[in-house]
Amino acid sequence: MLGGLPDASNARGVSSPLSSRDRSIGVPRVSRARKADYRAVMDPEFTRLEDYRVRRMNMRVECGNCGHAGVLDGEKLWRWFVLHRWKSSLDQIGDHMRCSVCQRRPTGFTPTSDPPTRDFGPSDELGWKAVVRRLRAG
């Protein structure tokens, strides 16, 4: 419906290139565009890692500092956080992540069906068991 708005750049843009044109467009269309922008930043249906696991979605993680972005396996991410007993709400998961380029905390988390671009953690069940053992020992 809102043709010509590429998803990726949309999620990154805090200042929308549309804003200067907003006033000349009809009011209903403007508010609809704003709502779409907001959903791209924080989707109300994806506020915890559980939401990613249940819906079988991966997570696009974006660094607000340098703009680097990657896709992580949603279910794996959920499992990793559960094992570590970390809080899994999206406003807190950034505390346990770092941008691989600039080392800052990532700030953007959005659901995607794209395949993971970056692997992390154990690659098989043996690896997961080793993590559990290590965490129990510590």
Ligand SMILES: [Zn+2]
């Ligand atoms: Zn970065």
